[in-house]
Amino acid sequence: QVQLVESGGGLVQPGGSLRLSCAASGFTFSRYSMNWYRQAPGKGRELVAAITGAGGITNYADSVKGRFTISRDNAKNTVYLQMNTLKPEDTAVYNCNAELWGRNYWGQGTQVTVSS
Secondary structure: OOEEEEEOOEEEOOOOOEEEEEEEEOOOHHHOEEEEEEEOOOOOEEEEEEEOOOOOOEEEOOOOOOOEEEEEEOOOOEEEEEEOOOOHHHOEEEEEEEEEOOEEEEOOOEEEEEOO
């Protein structure tokens, strides 16, 4: 069956870095655009970063441009989110999402907390 399993979240101090991973299985990973969303307490879900199937095109929310980098390894069926210069406002549950022609798959999420 389809699975998206995120890892790499945790507690980090402001200015620190984390790398999230999302391992996919059960579908043709390379055909799907992959996205990272986040949802902070009391806020709506926000699209943070996106990458096309072949990895040639990426997009970022203005709030993370220059600090976050999305990448993928289609040989490993894995998408990554490198997060640098983290801020307290980056605190949220981060979910990876696979999307193709309106079909969506979601992971269970990983908590990222930025606090001193």
